[in-house]
Amino acid sequence: MSHLFPTYARWDVTPVKAKGAYLTAKDGKEYLDFTSGISVCNLGHAPDNVQKAVEKQLNQFWHTSNLFQIELQEDVAKQLTDASGLDLVFFGNSGAEANEAAIKLARKSTGRTKIITFVDSFHGRTFATMAATGQEKIKTGFGPMLESFEYVTMNDLDSLKAALDDNTAAIMFEVIQGEGGINEGSADFLKAAEQLAHENSSLVIIDEIQTGIGRTGKAFAYLHIGLDPDIVSFAKGVASGFPLGGIIGKASLADVFSAGSHGSTFGGNPVALAAAKETLATIFDESFLADVTKKGEKLRSLLEKGLADAAIFNKLKGKGLMVGIELDEEAGPFIAKAREQQLLILTAGTHVIRLLPPLNVTDEEIEKAATVIVEMLTA
Ligand SMILES: Cc1ncc(COP(=O)(O)O)c(C=O)c1O
Structure with missing residues (x-):
């Protein structure tokens, strides 16, 4: 049994x-x-190269906490910001935790609460990311969802226009929906969606958890289209199988995630970071x-x-x-x-x-x- x-x-x-x-x-x-x-x-x-880096880190130290200066976190954050064109990184452990951070950051920085996501999207299994997910089957049986998520149809600009309002903190999407069926947002639609969001002073969050880290032939899938997101979430491939995830965001958001505003005990674990540094050095080439x-x-x-x-x-x-x-x-x-x-x-x-x-x-x-x-x- x-x-x-x-x-x-x-x-x-x-x-x-x-x-x-x-x-x-x-x-x-x-x-x-x-x-x-x-x-x-x-x-x-x-x-082999990732295994060697992990073994080296295992012989140095495994975990100290985020009260310390962790050089590997700075190294990997630099790789991620260089590749994405964004400025600052927060490290967690998984995709859902990364999207939680993105949602919290967007809500706090705008003082608004609504997040617009897409039908058939998948963003995770925690309460906020389950609510963000545009698939009913993921939510069945769990009672009332976290409020103020609204779902629009991919490649339908009118549905997005109708949903955007002065309480919209962010729009959040996968450039290609992974779990939902490999559904691609068209370049024209995603560019127009980004423009509409920014005109409305709403942030753009791109969930690159499945599409990122080289999967589509660019470091992140939005780079095929030249989008200008405010926050990008990553996880999965970043550390070749060690648990690591997080967000990359614009410098203008720095004050919002001030000391004590967000955190994660295991986030940015040195062994996972050693794996990430080697992984990204290979893939972001x-x-x-x-x-x-x-x-x-x-x-x-x-x-x-x-x-x-x-x-x-x-x-x-x-x-x-x-x-x-x-x-x-x-x-x-x-x-x-x-x-x-x-x-x-x-x-x-x-x-x-x-x-x-x-x-x-x-x-x-x-x-x-x-x-x-x-x-x-x-x-
Ligand atoms: C696009 C996307 N976002 C978020 C997640 C959730 O990631 P995790 O399972 O690491 O919490 C997934 C996982 O499949 C995903 O594909």
Whole structure:
């Protein structure tokens, strides 16, 4: 009998080892992992350079608290601000905690309470981030939600115009909705939404928790469009599997998060930061990011070609190595079928197969995964 709350529909796979794009299970089976721990292990499992940095930090100190000057926090904050064009970082431990910080910062800095988010968005499982999430199924059974969130439709400017008012602290969105189905906001819409928000003295919060850290071929997905957010939240891939998340914000917000206004005991843990510094040094490199785009194009073109005549194939979605395969039927059963072929993949929404391979995936691994998927969807 399991002693865990059954919050996850777990697969019948018990990992005993994972390296690069491969995961080995207790029964000896080796899987090609195109989930990357849900966009976390962006350099594959246990990359050597990250492991070395973590081992070094383990031999120095593990935790002292945020009462101390932690040099690694400054180093990683510099990497994040350089890559984002923003100024200041707050470190927490997870995506939900990052979005909580973003919501608190927006409300306190504007003195307003309403946050506008999007239908089908996903922002986390805490009370504020669950309320921010534009999916009813996430909220069922938990009673009244935190008030003053309003949901508008992606790519529908009129719905945003109708929702913006003088109590709107911020609009908050994913450039490509991950959990919701790999739904992309158009550049024109997102630019216009940002302009409307700023004209209304509302902040723009971009949730880059799934799309960030190189996943789409840029350090952050909004950089494809040239948006000018006030706050960006990050987590997942930032530390290659060690728990770390946070926000990056404009310098003008500094006074709002003054000493004592926000905090997190474990936030900015030195071991996680050691992992993050190496991870970001590798990923936030122009030639590495250009390669992510190339690899994404290769995967897409193999799928386009192979699936052209597949009756259930609708279209490809996403950017870089965040790839959605939209089907005319539910995607769930295909995830189990792929697992039988020793390929690990995910769903997004109900009808989309989601591929999140490591960003340093090889051409051979791409070909292998594409072959399994094409055979499965054309059978
Ligand atoms: C876009 C987005 N925001 C927030 C979260 C929540 O992150 P966490 O599970 O680390 O709290 C997720 C997780 O899937 C996400 O994809």
